[in-house]
Amino acid sequence: MDRLGSRCPLPGYSRPSVLICFLILATSFLMYPMLRTLSLQLHSAITGSYISGTHSIVFVNCPNEQIARDIARGILDKKLAASVNILPKTSSLFFWKGEIEEATEVLLVGASF
Incomplete structure (x- = not known):
């Protein structure tokens, strides 16, 4: 086993796929604005208060x-x-x-x- 594979935290896997890591990172990055907006709207609706940025x-x-x-x-x-x-x-x-x-x-x- 090479050095990278020996440090992999996932049990049973020798090396995490670079593509999978990239997709997870890209999805998180692209979803952040939408999730932030939804959470601000939900907070505003529940509390009845105005949230800066909406x-x-x-x-x-x-x-x-x-x-x-x-x-x-x-x-x-x-x-x-x-x-x-x-x-x-x-x-x-x-x-x-x-x-x-x-x-x-x-x-x-x-x-x-």
């Missing part, structure tokens, strides 16, 4: 620009968003009481980082 975007339709401005100011006053954009004259089609309705609304887009 991002949110919220879209809110409002009936007019004044209501949109009031909501945007309230969101920013409470520091619930980093910015809020107001986009005028959004056309919305939706079901209401079993009928398709159409309305012109104002769209708020809020971003939190």
Whole structure:
């Protein structure tokens, strides 16, 4: 048995496959961002708290620009968003009481980082 094989911690194996070690390392490296994001979202959902490093975007339709401005100011006053954009004259089609309705609304887009 050569020197590398004599140091192998796995019983019954003379030498670990370099390919297997590489695949395990590469998989761990590639999965880390996804696992980190999932764990932050789970923690935030369970505790109801905001975790730095998570991002949110919220879209809110409002009936007019004044209501949109009031909501945007309230969101920013409470520091619930980093910015809020107001986009005028959004056309919305939706079901209401079993009928398709159409309305012109104002769209708020809020971003939190």
